[in-house]
Each structure stands twice: as C-alpha cells, then as structure tokens.
Amino acid sequence: MKPSGEDQAAPAAGPWEECFQAAVQLALRAGQIIRKALTEEKRVSTKTSAADLVTETDHLVEDLIISELRERFPSHRFIAEEAAASGAKCVLTHNPTWIIDPIDGTCNFVHRFPTVAVSIGFAVRQELEFGVIYHCTEERLYTGRRGGGAFCNGQRLRVSGETDLSKALVLTEIGPKRDPATLKLFLSNMERLLHAKAHGVRVIGSSTLALCHLASGAADAYYQFGLHCWDLAAATVIIREAGGIVIDTSESQAAFSSKFSTQASSPRLQEKQSEPWRTGRHPRWGPVGLPHSSLDEPPRNKMGCSPL
Numbered sequence: 001m002k003p004s005g006e007d008q009a010a011p012a013a014g015p016w017e018e019c020f021q022a023a024v025q026l027a028l029r030a031g032q033i034i035r036k037a038l039t040e041e042k043r044v045s046t047k048t049s050a051a052d053l054v055t056e057t058d059h060l061v062e063d064l065i066i067s068e069l070r071e072r073f074p075s076h077r078f079i080a081e082e083a084a085a086s087g088a089k090c091v092l093t094h095n096p097t098w099i100i101d102p103i104d105g106t107c108n109f110v111h112r113f114p115t116v117a118v119s120i121g122f123a124v125r126q127e128l129e130f131g132v133i134y135h136c137t138e139e140r141l142y143t144g145r146r147g148g149g150a151f152c153n154g155q156r157l158r159v160s161g162e163t164d165l166s167k168a169l170v171l172t173e174i175g176p177k178r179d180p181a182t183l184k185l186f187l188s189n190m191e192r193l194l195h196a197k198a199h200g201v202r203v204i205g206s207s208t209l210a211l212c213h214l215a216s217g218a219a220d221a222y223y224q225f226g227l228h229c230w231d232l233a234a235a236t237v238i239i240r241e242a243g244g245i246v247i248d249t250s251e252s253q254a255a256f257s258s259k260f261s262t263q264a265s266s267p268r269l270q271e272k273q274s275e276p277w278r279t280g281r282h283p284r285w286g287p288v289g290l291p292h293s294s295l296d297e298p299p300r301n302k303m304g305c306s307p308l
C-alpha cells in the first residue's frame, strides 16, 4: 500500500494533529524530490570528515521543510542537520520544536544506494510528540505519535520481542569518523557481537531506517556511537510506540545537542542484561537494549552546540 497521508491509522486528533499532518505531507513532498534527485548528478561537499557528505538536495529539502513549517507555525523552533552544520545552535527549549534530518543516508544518496529517508520529529516541552520518517525509494511512511501507536503505511508496528542476543539480528552504523580510535571501537564491537553469536550484524547506511526496521520487528537491536538528535528524534517516538526502548548509554551529562550513544531494542532484551548495562540512561529519551558489557565504551564527543 502506498502512503497517502490519509492511511495513517490515526488515533483521535490530538492537540498537535495539524502539525502531524503537515509533517506527513512535507515528508511525502520531500521524498519525491529526493527520489528524483537520487539518479541525477549531484554537487557533493564534505563536512566534518571526508566521509561526512552533503549535497545541494540536503539543503533544498531542509529549506523547503523549514520554510513551509515556519509559515504555518511562526512561533515554532527548528533544529535541523544542515543548519547545525552551518553553525546554527541546536537548543531544545520548552517551545514546540521541529527536529529535522532532510536526507538521512546522504552517503547512500550520493552513491545512488536506495536506502534514504526524510526524518521529521516534533517535541513540545522537551517531550517528543511525534515522528515521521519517509523511506523515499520504497515509499514507506513510518509514523509514531506519543500514546497513539506506530505505523508503516497504515500497518501497526511492533518490535520483535527477541530476548536473546544469540538469536538476534543486530543493526549498527559506522558514522562518518575514520580516525584510528573510532575504527578500533567499531571493529572491536563487531567482533564482540559475532563472538556472542548474534545471528547477524547489518549496516544499511541510514540510522533512521535502521531504527524503523527495529520498530517493525525486522531486526532485534541497534547501537551506534555518535548519533545526533536529528538522527534519533522521529525514530525514538516510533520505536517507543512500537513497544521498544531507546537509551543513551553515555554517562555524560548528555545535553540535547550532544552526540548520543544509542542502543535500541525490545525492553526484554535489555532487561535480561545485568545492571551495568542500564547505567547512563538518558532522561530525556528514556530507556533501549544491547548488553552494555558486550560493547566497548564510546569516545566522548560533543557536537559543539549550546547545551540546554
């Protein structure tokens, strides 16, 4: 079933219904632009590293989403990936705030690898209200609303409920850093998971879509060190509403603008793990689940934006 924006098995209209519908329509419009641009020539620039890519389509889509939303909701605030890369502060206040990743999977997009998404999250009083993620090439619209369930093209989503790491399919992402410490961490964690006899480990190049697979039960757990709030906001609501949990495992005073050390899974997979794994739960994003003991500690990295 193709998404129309009208098939989102919606709960009774809540206070943010108009915002939710606007997000759905904009995600679908942005998805059309991205789908068309995917096979065309692109102007590619780099940001924090040679593997941290941005194209004119990232900027075009972000500008489109923000300008339309600003016109409709002039008092709302925005945190968006490319604006932040250009130096905009990402501060989450109590005001209604849109958290936007115009193309998640930009490296895929550059290479015409068709796993790319638009991600729009919405928070009020620092609480995530809804998330909308559109898988542009497969035309899958994922939505989650606080207290209203998670859906993909109208079908309800549930996390797998797998409790055993040795029976789990685990998703992770590499991120854009290639320094020796980051590579060592990535490879040692991969080795640990394989030693733990996980059924498989997958890297698909889009953290938001990886998290959507988790929400739909197609994978059992996810972890990554160094995600930003725009990678996580929409997906966090979708996973929570699908019965899963998302935690930040870093024990830092993780400000909203920091990079997150993220784990996600069904709650029972986490509950089975020992206490150390539960430390460092990020109060704002709430609890996820891989055995902390099975992963090396992440490097502590800050994004350089203002804390709350």
Ligand code: IPD
Residues within 6 Å of the ligand: 053, 081, 101, 103, 104, 105, 106, 107, 173, 174, 175, 176, 204, 205, 206, 207, 208, 224, 226, 227, 228, 231
């Ligand atoms: C990136 C993707 C990637 C993840 C990176 C993110 P972008 O987002 O989600 O899977 O590993 O950490 O920055 O740059 O394509 O929007």
